[in-house]
Amino acid sequence: MIKTKNLEFKYNVDLDPVIKNININIKKGEFVAVLGHNGSGKSTLAKHFNAILLPSGGAVYIRGMDTRNENLLYEIRREIGMVFQNPDNQIVATIVEEDVAFALENLGVPSQEIRKTVDWALETVGMSEYKKHAPHLLSGGQKQRIAIAGILAMKPECIVLDEPTAMLDPIGRGEVINTLKRLNKSEEITIILITHNMDEAVFAHRVLVMNDGEIIKEGTPADVFSDVEGMKSVGLDVPQVTELMYELRKEGIDVPQDVLTIEQAYEVLSEVLC
Amino acid sequence: MLKDITLGQYFPGNSFIHRLDAMIKLILSAVYLVIIFLIKNFYGYGLLAAFTLFTIIISTVPLKFVLKGIKPLLWFIIFTAILNLFMTGGTVIWQFGFLKLTKEGISFAVFMMLRIVFLVLGTSLLTYTTSPIALTDGIERLLTPFGKMGLPTHELAMMMSIALRFIPTLLEETDKIMKAQMARGADFQSGNLIKRAKALIPLLVPLFISAFRRADELAIAMECRCYRGGKNRTRLNESKIGYPDIIACVFVLLFALAIISVNKAG
Numbered sequence: 001m002i003k004t005k006n007l008e009f010k011y012n013v014d015l016d017p018v019i020k021n022i023n024i025n026i027k028k029g030e031f032v033a034v035l036g037h038n039g040s041g042k043s044t045l046a047k048h049f050n051a052i053l054l055p056s057g058g059a060v061y062i063r064g065m066d067t068r069n070e071n072l073l074y075e076i077r078r079e080i081g082m083v084f085q086n087p088d089n090q091i092v093a094t095i096v097e098e099d100v101a102f103a104l105e106n107l108g109v110p111s112q113e114i115r116k117t118v119d120w121a122l123e124t125v126g127m128s129e130y131k132k133h134a135p136h137l138l139s140g141g142q143k144q145r146i147a148i149a150g151i152l153a154m155k156p157e158c159i160v161l162d163e164p165t166a167m168l169d170p171i172g173r174g175e176v177i178n179t180l181k182r183l184n185k186s187e188e189i190t191i192i193l194i195t196h197n198m199d200e201a202v203f204a205h206r207v208l209v210m211n212d213g214e215i216i217k218e219g220t221p222a223d224v225f226s227d228v229e230g231m232k233s234v235g236l237d238v239p240q241v242t243e244l245m246y247e248l249r250k251e252g253i254d255v256p257q258d259v260l261t262i263e264q265a266y267e268v269l270s271e272v273l274c
Numbered sequence: 275m276l277k278d279i280t281l282g283q284y285f286p287g288n289s290f291i292h293r294l295d296a297m298i299k300l301i302l303s304a305v306y307l308v309i310i311f312l313i314k315n316f317y318g319y320g321l322l323a324a325f326t327l328f329t330i331i332i333s334t335v336p337l338k339f340v341l342k343g344i345k346p347l348l349w350f351i352i353f354t355a356i357l358n359l360f361m362t363g364g365t366v367i368w369q370f371g372f373l374k375l376t377k378e379g380i381s382f383a384v385f386m387m388l389r390i391v392f393l394v395l396g397t398s399l400l401t402y403t404t405s406p407i408a409l410t411d412g413i414e415r416l417l418t419p420f421g422k423m424g425l426p427t428h429e430l431a432m433m434m435s436i437a438l439r440f441i442p443t444l445l446e447e448t449d450k451i452m453k454a455q456m457a458r459g460a461d462f463q464s465g466n467l468i469k470r471a472k473a474l475i476p477l478l479v480p481l482f483i484s485a486f487r488r489a490d491e492l493a494i495a496m497e498c499r500c501y502r503g504g505k506n507r508t509r510l511n512e513s514k515i516g517y518p519d520i521i522a523c524v525f526v527l528l529f530a531l532a533i534i535s536v537n538k539a540g
């Protein structure tokens with residue numbers, strides 16, 4: 001679905017590349033989390049997936065389409081949707097349903113069809129009852145779901161989300177993550193989630209870890225997070241329970257390293273304690 | 275505290291007037307304004323008052339609400355009336371020093387007052403019954419002929435609707451920055467004008483920086499949603515001119531004809 005070949009990018013020709021040697025292959029229906037400390041190049045990489053940025057070296061292919069081909073620009077943007085951190089800065093219209101319709105209006109879709117798709121998109125993110133509301137009166141989590149619906153309306157194959165929960169409270173965060181899980185499961189939409197929150201990466205099928213513009217690690221959440229020292233050495237945390245297991249092992253208690261969720265930890269610990 | 279400001283005071287509803295096409299409503303409001311200035315006698319104003327009252331009643335916007343629009347202009351109205359009262363030449367009825375009260379002056383002053391009042395009533399009814407989005411859409415379509423002459427009509431309308439969209443967000447942000455600066459001892463309320471203007475600098479600088487950052491992010495978000503200007507763009511609510519619009523046009527036309535014939539009466 002998304003393939004990069006020796007992708008490299010410089011914001012300025014005189015400077016060192018911000019990302020380099022990126023070779024990834026994301027398959028249809030996957031849920032991929034991208035981790036990395038501040039400035040490691042995650043957002044820069046994400047902006048290559050829908051031709052907001054074009055490679056300085058190497059290439060990006062979306063279902064075989066080269067992002068540098070200008071004739072394919074809108075086809076690529078329709079296929080790969082993108083949601084950003086601040087919901088306030090991506091909502092264009094003063095009424096929820098008008099905002100969700102924005103992409104379809106740009107693509108010149110007939111109005112009855114827009115109506116149907118907008119209703120479907122709002123239904124899918126669970127915001128139908130707010131379709132006539134003013135976006136600035138909604139909560140952060142609701143605004144972000146509207147932003148997702150606005151992308152969903154394009155019926156994309158893949159949605160890339162750049163720290164969509166960073167500005168939300170735990171309730172809003174839960175709303176957004178559950179929406180993403182549902183989209184991935186029932187609509188089979190490929191999800192690429194950039195996040196600083198390790199507990200969100202746990203749900204992914206695959207985790208990519210970036211450091212100084214390169215992908216230094218790739219694997220299932222269990223694989224990636226069980227290397228607690230490796231993660232710490234690039235300035236990243238692991239989920240709290242994984243860290244707990246790590247500390248317990250250091251104290252000589254025999255617990256597995258690939259514990260990621262509270263439920264798993266509960267099982268492991270009750271076994272150890274009884 | 276800044277949140278209390280209401281802009282584009284729209285009064286949501288589903289009346290006949292609310293459902294009229296925004297472009298038609300704009301045109302009819304313009305016709306109404308022209309009619310106000312065509313009226314020559316009190317019969318005409320009687321007719322105008324009846325017409326305006328009728329429109330307000332079917333719009334379901336409370337009369338009190340519409341009349342509120344006059345309040346901020348009260349002093350302006352009184353001032354123009356007094357000016358006209360004493361500045362118009364004609365047959366003198368009463369004189370005190372250089373102040374001359376003329377018959378023409380009295381009727382002219384009353385006409386002027388009525389004109390301003392109806393002007394305000396008509397335009398506020400337009401904004402009360404038309405949502406900002408519909409209004410910008412109507413303006414865009416009204417300007418279409420100028421688009422062929424090179425006026426960027428779509429861009430203008432887009433700018434207007436984005437401005438409307440961001441007003442509450444920026445007001446909220448101003449409020450936040452203001453409170454943050456006040457918590458650090460900033461004082462926006464006291465001192466002379468220069469001092470107060472100076473106090474605004476630490477408010478405006480972060481506000482501008484944030485507005486530019488927002489604009490940048492919004493532009494990228496719009497690109498991600500395939501925005502490419504007004505070409506071949508469709509709308510969710512395709513505006514259609516229907517029977518109600520035709521009825522309204524005919525009604526206003528009849529009203530205009532009535533005014534013209536009444537003008538001849540006196």
Ligand SMILES: Nc1ncnc2c1ncn2[C@@H]1O[C@H](COP(=O)(O)OP(=O)(O)OP(=O)(O)O)[C@@H](O)[C@H]1O
Binds near residue numbers: 036037038041042045
């Ligand atoms: N528009 C730009 N012009 C020049 N340099 C930039 C620009 N945007 C980002 N950079 C630089 O590129 C590097 C990678 O930035 P990027 O935003 O991709 O990181 P990130 O992993 O998304 O970080 P964060 O977690 O803070 O979002 C940083 O060193 C940053 O300073």
Ligand SMILES: [Mg+2]
Binds near residue numbers: 042043044162
């Ligand atoms: Mg980033």
